[in-house]
Amino acid sequence: MTSPLGLALFAQDKGTKLDSTDWVFIVVGLIAALLFLVFVFVFFSFIRLWIQALLTKADIGIGSLIGMKLRNVDYAMIVRQKIALVQAGVKVSTGDLESHFLARGNVPKTATAVIAAHKAGLELPWRTAAAIDLAGRDVLEAVRTSVYPKVIDCPDPAKGKQFLDAVCRSGIQLLAKARVTVRTKLERLVGGATEETIIARVGEGIVKAIGSAHDHKEVLANPGLISQTVLHNALDAQTAFEIVSIDIAHIEVGENIGAKLQADQAAADLRVAQAEAEKRAAMARALEQEMRAKVEENRAKVVEAEAQIPQAMAESFRSGHLGVMDFYNMKNVQSDTSMRNNIAAMTGGTENQAGRG
Numbered sequence: 001m002t003s004p005l006g007l008a009l010f011a012q013d014k015g016t017k018l019d020s021t022d023w024v025f026i027v028v029g030l031i032a033a034l035l036f037l038v039f040v041f042v043f044f045s046f047i048r049l050w051i052q053a054l055l056t057k058a059d060i061g062i063g064s065l066i067g068m069k070l071r072n073v074d075y076a077m078i079v080r081q082k083i084a085l086v087q088a089g090v091k092v093s094t095g096d097l098e099s100h101f102l103a104r105g106n107v108p109k110t111a112t113a114v115i116a117a118h119k120a121g122l123e124l125p126w127r128t129a130a131a132i133d134l135a136g137r138d139v140l141e142a143v144r145t146s147v148y149p150k151v152i153d154c155p156d157p158a159k160g161k162q163f164l165d166a167v168c169r170s171g172i173q174l175l176a177k178a179r180v181t182v183r184t185k186l187e188r189l190v191g192g193a194t195e196e197t198i199i200a201r202v203g204e205g206i207v208k209a210i211g212s213a214h215d216h217k218e219v220l221a222n223p224g225l226i227s228q229t230v231l232h233n234a235l236d237a238q239t240a241f242e243i244v245s246i247d248i249a250h251i252e253v254g255e256n257i258g259a260k261l262q263a264d265q266a267a268a269d270l271r272v273a274q275a276e277a278e279k280r281a282a283m284a285r286a287l288e289q290e291m292r293a294k295v296e297e298n299r300a301k302v303v304e305a306e307a308q309i310p311q312a313m314a315e316s317f318r319s320g321h322l323g324v325m326d327f328y329n330m331k332n333v334q335s336d337t338s339m340r341n342n343i344a345a346m347t348g349g350t351e352n353q354a355g356r357g
Contacts, residue, residue, distance in 0.1 A: 049079045056083045060094055073098055081111040088115040092126045100130045109133065113140040117186065120147045124186050132189050142240075145184040149244050152195055154178040154202045163250070164203050166210035171258015174210050174219060176226070177250040178202060182241040192240030202246060205230035216253060223248040 046065040053060040060079055068075035078097050085092045092114070101107050110126075110133045117124035124143065132139040154177070155161045163175035180202050185192065209229040213219050219226065227246045236243045316322035 113143045142184045149183040166207040168216045172216040173254030181244040201235040
């Protein structure tokens with residue numbers, strides 16, 4: 001069979017002039033050949049995936065494959081994930097898969113997580129899984145944690161702390177370490193608190209439970225009391241996890257914090273008493289110095305008053321209130337008084353010496 005292009009070339013070689021009908025035939029033949037080439041390209045590019053989707057009831061047409069190709073979507077991967085979802089019994093549209101891919105989501109991991117959740121009897125819609133994946137969470141790890149609960153240490157050894165410090169009412173310090181078994185709550189994974197919140201809440205609950213105990217012996221005899229007390233406080237509220245169990249892995253006795261605090265308080269009271277005593281002594285010394293100053297002040301006043309006596313006597317002589325005889329009589333009285341005082345002093349000293357002898 002000769003093609004239209006071959007006929008045209010043959011006619012030109014023979015020198016035959018082509019009429020309009022021949023040109024129409026040639027153009028139609030060229031278009032048909034072009035369509036045939038496009039069909040062959042589409043057949044070899046998409047027909048295998050289309051047949052595979054058709055046989056697995058994935059419901060993906062040739063048009064959808066061509067559209068994904070034009071939108072620069074990895075259509076082969078989309079087909080494989082859609083087949084896996086359909087065969088697992090999960091209903092997800094091709095548009096949802098393509099939208100998640102265009103949003104730079106991890107379609108294979110999200111599809112695997114949805115399939116695992118469906119097989120495990122967990123409710124995880126595709127939109128929720130896609131939101132978890134786009135939020136930066138590992139949705140597949142979350143599903144695995146829901147199926148197989150994980151154990152986290154409290155406190156976290158990576159933070160550099162090995163034990164929780166708590167003090168009973170008796171003043172004895174206890175060092176405890178717990179292991180918390182948690183299960184992921186898929187419906188609260190977006191917006192829910194992380195493992196750090198669980199560790200902080202459990203640590204707070206353990207410290208509170210130990211602090212409520214009257215004696216450290218009660219806690220050492222039955223560590224399960226701590227777990228029961230902590231579990232009843234709903235510590236997993238507003239978090240992405242559900243606490244399955246809390247187990248006290250290690251507990252030991254630390255220092256006697258009560259006695260240490262009492263000793264520190266006694267030392268502080270002693271320092272306060274010493275400070276008060278020193279304050280009172282300083283005040284007494286200050287008062288003594290003040291009284292001495294007042295004595296000296298009064299002595300100065302006496303000296304000043306005695307210095308005014310001669311002036312007063314002179315004034316009395318000038319005014320005529322005091323005569324010469326009165327002055328001599330006063331001197332005699334003063335001399336007599338001085339003599340009596342000296343005799344009394346000498347007599348008193350002799351009597352004191354005789355009494356001591």
